[in-house]
Amino acid sequence: MSEAAEFIDFTLQREASEERARAAKGSADGLRYYGASIGAVRGTVRDAGRKFRPLSHDQVTSLSSELWKRPVFELRLAAVVLLQSHQRLLRNSDLTRIEGFLRDARTAALVDPLAVDVVGPLIHGLTDGSRARAESILDRWAREPDPWLRRAAILAPLRAVRSAGMGADAVLRRTRAAAEQDDNDLVREALALLCAEWAKDHPGRIPSR
Structure with missing residues (x-):
């Protein structure tokens, strides 16, 4: 994984909640859940943007694909938030x-x-x-x-x-x-x-x- 993807993954695992992860296990999407909150996902993507800025178009799209590749809900949500945050690119x-x-x-x-x-x-x-x-x-x-x-x-x-x-x-x-x-x-x-x-x-x- 790239440094930015590793930062996001590590931070979201640190923000994990077993209780939230267990509550999501019954969903039919086939994804793993760390149990991090939506607020934690948004905050982590925001922090990554500050840490690795400025992100170019190619870096944003590449990082989104890298995050999406792993079947973990929070990582895929992070990919969505990343695209939302850089939609103008x-x-x-x-x-x-x-x-x-x-x-x-x-x-x-x-x-x-x-x-x-x-x-x-x-x-x-x-x-x-x-x-x-x-x-x-x-x-x-x-x-x-x-x-x-x-x-x-x-x-x-x-x-x-x-x-x-x-x-x-x-x-x-x-x-x-x-x-x-x-x-x-x-x-x-x-x-x-x-x-x-x-x-x-x-x-x-x-x-x-």
Whole structure:
């Protein structure tokens, strides 16, 4: 492991709680749990950013992959927090890496922040051809058999919907595509959340089938 990854791993193991780890063992995501709190994960990533700054785009993406590679929830959450913290450095091409994370995550605790706080702002900040290519990736996710990718496609524009900054047509098209396979609770839950936010500012045009 790199020095930064070792620092994060060592610190999170030091912050471990057997009680929290035991409570998480019943989850179906197949991950190990150290039992570190979400606050400890965020604080550790923040401390790593200070200790090893400045981090370039390649260092951020490489470190996120390194953390994600180990099937430990707190390390994967640290990868998500790292991407959240450096979202402005991310590029259209990074969606391939993030898609791999989403396919492998298997839990809303990782998928949702990746979609809402990383993918959505990344795409919203793109322009012209890069934005169109990224939107086409979300359209593909919305039709994927994998419910986690469909969930991510639905939730990605959530922050933009809350700020009324997302185009209506894109949201409607994508949510309807995902709803075609809405027999999955993960997808239905995401649709309900997006519709609730949408209804606040678009009462006459709720995204649905």
